[in-house]
Amino acid sequence: MISRSIKTCLRKIFGDRFSDETGLLFAYSYDAKFEGAPDAVVFPVDSDEVSRLLSLATEEGFPVIPRGAGTGQTGGSIPVEGGVVLSLERMNRILELDRENLTLTVEPGAITGDVKSYVAGFGLYYPPDPASYEFSTIGGNIAENAGGIHAVKYGVTANYVLGLEVVLPTGEMISFSGKLYKNATGYDLRDIFIGSEGTLGVITRAVLKLVPAPEAYATALVGFPDVSSIRRLASTVRSLSASACELVGKNIVPILMENFPSTLPPKTSYLMLVEFDGFGDEPKRLLDSMLSSFREVSFVVARDDSERERLWDIRRNVSPVIRANCTCGVSEDIVVPPASVPEMLEFLEELQAEFSVKIFSFGHAGDGNLHVNICYDELFPERQIEQLLEALFRKTVSLGGALSGEHGVGIAKKRFLDIYLSEESIRLHRRLKRILDPRGILNPGKIFDE
Amino acid sequence: MNERCVRCGKCNPVCPTYRVSGNELFSPRGRYLLGERVLSGKIPATSDVVKSLLSCTDCYLCNPICPVGLDIVEMVHRARETFFVRDESCSRFSLSGFGIDYKGEKYEGKMSRGDGSVLLFPGCLVIDSFGDTLERLTELLACLDIPFVIIDACCNYPDWFKGGKICLPVEEETEFYVVCSSAYISLKKDAGVRYFLSFFEDVFPVRLPDNAVFVQEEASRSLGLIVADRQISSPGDLLLIFQQDSGMVHLLFERLIQQARGDVLVFESFHNLAVFRSLFPDVHSYHIIDFIHREVMES
Ligand SMILES: Cc1cc2nc3c(=O)[nH]c(=O)nc-3n(C[C@H](O)[C@H](O)[C@H](O)COP(=O)(O)OP(=O)(O)OC[C@H]3O[C@@H](n4cnc5c(N)ncnc54)[C@H](O)[C@@H]3O)c2cc1C
Ligand code: SF4
Ligand code: SF4
Numbered sequence: 001m002i003s004r005s006i007k008t009c010l011r012k013i014f015g016d017r018f019s020d021e022t023g024l025l026f027a028y029s030y031d032a033k034f035e036g037a038p039d040a041v042v043f044p045v046d047s048d049e050v051s052r053l054l055s056l057a058t059e060e061g062f063p064v065i066p067r068g069a070g071t072g073q074t075g076g077s078i079p080v081e082g083g084v085v086l087s088l089e090r091m092n093r094i095l096e097l098d099r100e101n102l103t104l105t106v107e108p109g110a111i112t113g114d115v116k117s118y119v120a121g122f123g124l125y126y127p128p129d130p131a132s133y134e135f136s137t138i139g140g141n142i143a144e145n146a147g148g149i150h151a152v153k154y155g156v157t158a159n160y161v162l163g164l165e166v167v168l169p170t171g172e173m174i175s176f177s178g179k180l181y182k183n184a185t186g187y188d189l190r191d192i193f194i195g196s197e198g199t200l201g202v203i204t205r206a207v208l209k210l211v212p213a214p215e216a217y218a219t220a221l222v223g224f225p226d227v228s229s230i231r232r233l234a235s236t237v238r239s240l241s242a243s244a245c246e247l248v249g250k251n252i253v254p255i256l257m258e259n260f261p262s263t264l265p266p267k268t269s270y271l272m273l274v275e276f277d278g279f280g281d282e283p284k285r286l287l288d289s290m291l292s293s294f295r296e297v298s299f300v301v302a303r304d305d306s307e308r309e310r311l312w313d314i315r316r317n318v319s320p321v322i323r324a325n326c327t328c329g330v331s332e333d334i335v336v337p338p339a340s341v342p343e344m345l346e347f348l349e350e351l352q353a354e355f356s357v358k359i360f361s362f363g364h365a366g367d368g369n370l371h372v373n374i375c376y377d378e379l380f381p382e383r384q385i386e387q388l389l390e391a392l393f394r395k396t397v398s399l400g401g402a403l404s405g406e407h408g409v410g411i412a413k414k415r416f417l418d419i420y421l422s423e424e425s426i427r428l429h430r431r432l433k434r435i436l437d438p439r440g441i442l443n444p445g446k447i448f449d450e
Numbered sequence: 451m452n453e454r455c456v457r458c459g460k461c462n463p464v465c466p467t468y469r470v471s472g473n474e475l476f477s478p479r480g481r482y483l484l485g486e487r488v489l490s491g492k493i494p495a496t497s498d499v500v501k502s503l504l505s506c507t508d509c510y511l512c513n514p515i516c517p518v519g520l521d522i523v524e525m526v527h528r529a530r531e532t533f534f535v536r537d538e539s540c541s542r543f544s545l546s547g548f549g550i551d552y553k554g555e556k557y558e559g560k561m562s563r564g565d566g567s568v569l570l571f572p573g574c575l576v577i578d579s580f581g582d583t584l585e586r587l588t589e590l591l592a593c594l595d596i597p598f599v600i601i602d603a604c605c606n607y608p609d610w611f612k613g614g615k616i617c618l619p620v621e622e623e624t625e626f627y628v629v630c631s632s633a634y635i636s637l638k639k640d641a642g643v644r645y646f647l648s649f650f651e652d653v654f655p656v657r658l659p660d661n662a663v664f665v666q667e668e669a670s671r672s673l674g675l676i677v678a679d680r681q682i683s684s685p686g687d688l689l690l691i692f693q694q695d696s697g698m699v700h701l702l703f704e705r706l707i708q709q710a711r712g713d714v715l716v717f718e719s720f721h722n723l724a725v726f727r728s729l730f731p732d733v734h735s736y737h738i739i740d741f742i743h744r745e746v747m748e749s
Binding site: 019021022023024026027028030031032033043069070071087089090092109111113114132134135136319320323 | 456457458459460461462463472473474475477480483484487493494496497498499501502517518
């Protein structure tokens with residue numbers, strides 16, 4: 001609980017952009033997965049207000065939880081011990097498109113989809129595309145280092161952040177790098193804020209890198225009978241620099257077959273949606289060269305835009321299919337080196353049999369990031385879920401992988417962190433946190449315990 | 451139905467009140483979850499909860515977006531019933547009362563038809579938040595040499611929902627065309643109120659089938675309401691589309707067009723046909739009304 005006098009100070013700074021009313025506190029008590037209510041919510045409109053809030057918090061020692069659109073999957077924007085939610089939704093302006101330097105300067109609350117369509121109007125492309133891009137914010141994407149389908153070719157959010165303005169927990173405001181494409185001056189401190197899940201500083205402005213928008217696509221849906229083909233297929237796809245390489249796992253394919261009877265390649269256990277993008281007839285050439293080197297697979301190639309959309313519809317149908325067939329379960333987003341995806345898939349089958357659960361897996365085979373949905377009935381014992389998850393993460397790490405490829409740790413995976421991070425590494429995390437946030441006021445209780 | 455809100459937040463950015471306020475309390479996700487709790491008695495209807503639920507403009511934009519297929523607006527309506535207060539006063543510009551900054555000229559007097567020009571009632575959301583639609587519409591009228599007067603007023607829909615009184619912005623019996631379908635719903639009890647759809651029948655040599663539905667990209671998201679109003683048993687036997695070139699249209703109409711078993715009629719500035727075809731490859735027959743030449747083209 002924060003004290004009356006603190007609330008008075010906050011009212012002074014934020015006026016009617018401060019609230020602690022019942023409805024509002026409820027509306028800021030959830031993300032896509034977790035729940036926890038704040039004591040108050042503030043809506044700053046500039047970095048100066050963010051700085052005043054954080055100085056006060058460090059002085060008085062109350063928690064501040066940055067929040068974008070609240071679409072996180074790991075509880076990053078959820079207060080675990082009360083405090084003030086710092087909503088960045090009103091700091092959502094697109095500030096400057098620099099067409100000479102190919103950069104876009106934005107405030108953190110800008111919706112990623114708005115940014116993408118804004119630059120598309122100028123023939124430009126902002127590639128990062130988490131599945132939530134139409135409803136999550138740039139700040140949230142940077143804080144989680146979000147990635148998506150096109151990461152296999154274009155990389156993740158971090159690859160498109162040139163400059164950052166950050167307000168530290170102590171209230172100091174620092175700008176990093178601006179519009180520079182390279183910079184070897186001093187430590188690269190900018191990057192510690194990317195993926196820091198709102199625990200090290202509040203991002204108040206970002207300079208994003210843009211690229212020319214691709215103009216041509218070549219898309220195919222490839223079906224194959226067993227995991228053995230995946231390894232070669234995925235590595236070929238990567239070496240040809242495909243822009244998407246999406247895998248759909250065994251349990252999902254038969255249901256998709258029913259939903260899209262005539263579109264799917266025959267004799268299919270696994271599906272891979274492969275797309276090349278670029279200019280002129282290059283994408284088509286690359287796709288042809290890929291397909292010509294595989295005999296064991298069957299495939300459907302999109303002949304025009306509408307067929308391409310149809311193939312993507314199949315991929316988009318994956319989440320609804322899982323939702324319809326899995327009323328109770330957990331969803332993980334592990335990442336392994338791309339070449340280890342087949343081994344991981346085989347392991348998931350063993351896990352499914354061992355624990356008598358149903359596992360629906362799909363994801364970004366090209367970059368090794370798999371979404372693993374583990375479904376069980378409501379009476380399934382909690383302890384066994386924990387054992388199953390631990391087994392999954394241990395296997396992931398033994399393959400050289402990590403707990404999360406894009407959703408972050410938050411409060412969801414905190415208890416498993418030491419499976420991946422060494423003791424020394426966790427100590428370094430803590431030290432870094434303490435240097436930047438001496439009183440531990442910024443988003444406490446996330447990623448690791450202090 | 452046992453479908454639950456998965457709290458994905460997908461519905462939020464399409465909501466005009468969320469866009470303007472930047473506040474989850476005024477978002478579809480917030481309203482749905484609050485509504486649930488108000489109905490089950492878990493959260494009391496405090497003043498900010500009431501404000502959240504009443505400020506929904508019933509534009510229905512959120513419903514087609516929800517991947518779970520929830521009826522968000524219906525939840526809002528049910529929750530509202532727990533605290534309706536009848537209010538017979540006649541307040542205008544309701545939206546401004548709900549945190550939406552209504553920038554239009556305050557309409558004071560009453561309009562009459564006078565010089566024979568068409569009276570257009572765009573509705574405050576169209577004027578304030580979706581100016582693009584209005585611009586396209588007036589361009590079209592100018593292009594057709596049809597004189598028009600815009601009634602810049604609010605329809606009182608939110609007040610009407612609370613049981614308030616509708617105050618007609620025109621003299622009794624004066625005919626005017628309402629562009630926003632929510633506004634149409636709230637005003638239509640009066641004789642002179644005509645839905646904009648009939649305007650096309652008046653102006654063009656086409657006879658629209660009874661089951662025609664007029665969809666504009668931004669203003670009339672109340673497709674559900676209009677469908678109900680025109681008593682179409684299956685939505686979208688025929689769809690009329692007006693202005694559809696922003697990225698939003700794909701999301702908005704995807705489902706509706708999938709349901710459109712029959713023809714799709716496109717009211718459009720024609721350069722978008724290519725876009726339309728690429729977005730909706732499964733729609734086989736088009737009727738395109740060429741506004742300029744007043745011709746109907748079919749494919
Ligand atoms: C249906 C669905 C699909 C999804 N698909 C993907 C996907 O494909 N890929 C993917 O990577 N993620 C995905 N996500 C997860 C989520 O959308 C991302 O993590 C996204 O980046 C969160 O953005 P947000 O604006 O909602 O942030 P929030 O959820 O509000 O916050 C997320 C974290 O960022 C911090 N934060 C937010 N803004 C700032 C700021 N300005 N400064 C500092 N810290 C800040 C918060 O404290 C919190 O820790 C999906 C989520 C859903 C619901
Ligand atoms: S009906 Fe319109 S105003 Fe109401 S919640 Fe849905 S999108 Fe928002
Ligand atoms: S889109 Fe549907 S499921 Fe998602 S938050 Fe909105 S109401 Fe809930």
